[in-house]
Amino acid sequence: MADTLQHLFSEHGLRCTKQRRAIYKALCGHCGHPTADELYQAVKSRVEGISLATVYNTLEALCCAGLAYKLSGCGGNGSTRYDAAGEDHLHLRCRKTGQVADAPDDLGRRILEHIPSELIDELQHRTGFTVSKIQLDLVGEFKPRKHDREPVA
Amino acid sequence: MADTLQHLFSEHGLRCTKQRRAIYKALCGHCGHPTADELYQAVKSRVEGISLATVYNTLEALCCAGLAYKLSGCGGNGSTRYDAAGEDHLHLRCRKTGQVADAPDDLGRRILEHIPSELIDELQHRTGFTVSKIQLDLVGEFKPRKHDREPVA
């Protein structure tokens, strides 16, 4: 797989360093949506002396190359979260806690399937914007513990 | 409308101060997705002595109440952007610049209409997550100036 990575990186004009390999693997292997610091924690035991700045730099490079995405926003503590650029998937974002979870795969896929690609095409035509990824976030709450006073419409 | 705002705020358990009114109006009236500082600039001429901290506090309160949303992420310069919680709409997010634009209203609406609500319902059932807003972001680029080397699938 190191071989594949080598290839993948050079395809996108990126040098293949052990730091980048480790960061990219950690990003792909992570079950959630790690922050830069979480990736740093994950990687620093495997790559001696790696620095947080390198993690940021690498993530920036990966995002530029289209191999990763920033999710940020999220509202929680204010740190940006990253996502390996796999297939499109669907996030559940808790407005209160900033927590981000993935929707069950099958459901996410079924929902995304319903987005008509001809409308996306029309949009690309009309706006001159090239869509490379669809990111559907459902914003809401995980535990509606009490209804408080939210008739919310 | 001040009256309506009064009402709206108290519905959500928020006190109605002139600062909050001004910030909320500026947020609704803004044609893009302002940052906290942009809102501060916009209101400080109308509300004497208002402070940036109040803008942040108010935005936090509005988000908590569900009257506004954080967009952040965006990648650009790193400041969070906010969005009045109007109807769901669709953002175009440039991966390179962090720029965020709204899709043309009609297209956005048509695309969102195609998301089957029974799937959303099923998801709410299965995950215990309460969806209050659907946010669809199309990530890509505004000016595909050159194809570089992105066969991107």
Next chain:
DNA sequence: GTACGTGCAAAATGTTTGCATCATT
């Protein structure tokens, strides 16, 4: 009158940058 909001400034993040050194190509 009381609880909550405000303003100010300081503190706490989170992220970026400059520069010398090192590794990949």
Next chain:
DNA sequence: AATGATGCAAACATTTTGCACGTAC
């Protein structure tokens, strides 16, 4: 050999917080 990546630490920007005072309820 040359270009680009790394590590470190300092610089930067953004966001949060503590406290005294003011204001909406």
